[in-house]
Amino acid sequence: MIFGYGFSTILVLVIVFLVASIRILREYERGVLFQLGRFWSVKGPGLVLVIPAIQQMVRVDLRTVVLDVPTQDVISRDNVSVKVNAVVYFRVVDPEKAIIQVENFFEATSQLAQTTLRAVLGKHELDDMLAERERLNLDIQQVLDAATDAWGIKVANVEIKHVDLNESMVRAIARQAEAERERRAKVIHAEGELQASEKLQQAAHVLAQQPGAMQLRYMQTLSAIAGDKSSTIVFPLPLELLSTLTDLKNDKDSNR
Structure with a gap:
């Protein structure tokens, strides 16, 4: 029992x-x-x-973790203060390192992402932040991936979500864009004038080779103007034509 x-x-x-x-x-x-x-x-x-x-x-x-990086105050290389936030995608590829080498790999990656975001963007100008986000995302991802490799973490992607500017800077950028558009318009107008003058020079050279070509051109111009509804036509009269008419009148007077 x-x-x-x-x-x-x-x-x-x-x-x-x-x-x-x-x-x-x-x-x-x-x-x-x-x-x-x-x-x-x-x-x-x-x-x-x-x-x-x-x-x-x-x-x-081992699943991919989406880490939202809080908004960071960044001063660009051209001394412009902006607020930037981003999102980081990473996952654990070596569980042994992730537990042994760092106390809390999630918190460590978050703090490192904030520091890296400020450090990398601080080396670039504001125009680069606004126009070249793909290159900046790749730079931040490479720095983070190299730093977290010892923790057994793989950073797959980094995306900058927002670049916030104050109102004064937004107005300054708007004025700069307007001035840039005006500059381009003036350059295009000047280039058009240059091309027109070159074509006129070529046309004048061709017309100068044939004396009767100028009269034909005048006739074409008068024909084009006559098609309009205008009642008054003002056109230049070549001096050669006046001299020809004067010679004819003198010949008639001498014959008499």
Whole structure:
């Protein structure tokens, strides 16, 4: 009888021990296993047995984490103060390093992302922040990825979300854009005048080779003007034509 009670007690203890030892890890989870305080192995996914009081396991999520970087005050290289925020996508690729090498890899990555965002953007001018975000995103991602590699973390992507300017700077940028558009308009107008003068020079050279070409051109101009509804036509009269008419009149007077 006493033997029966002892066997039942041992059986219950074994069942309790086995139940306390069972861990279930999902497909995206890994378990960093420690034995007597020392690193033992990385387990999972699936069924994992952990010896109570001797082994301890820390779960690590391997899915991509979306980290929202808080708004940072950045002073650009041309001394313009802006507020910038971003989002960082990273994941754990080495659970052992993520648990052993850093106390809290999520908080460490967040603080490093804030510092890197200020440091990288501070090396560029405001125009670069507004026009070359793709290149800046890549620069920040490369710096973060290199710094977090020792923690077993892979930074997949960095995206700058907003670059906020104060009202005075917005007005200054608007004035600059307006001045730039006016400059382009003047340059285009000047280039058009230059091209027109070159074409006129070529036309004058062609007309000068044939004396009758100028008269034909005058006739074409008069024909084009006559098609309009204007009642008064003013056109220049070439001096050669006047001299020809004068010579004809003189010949008639001499014949008389």
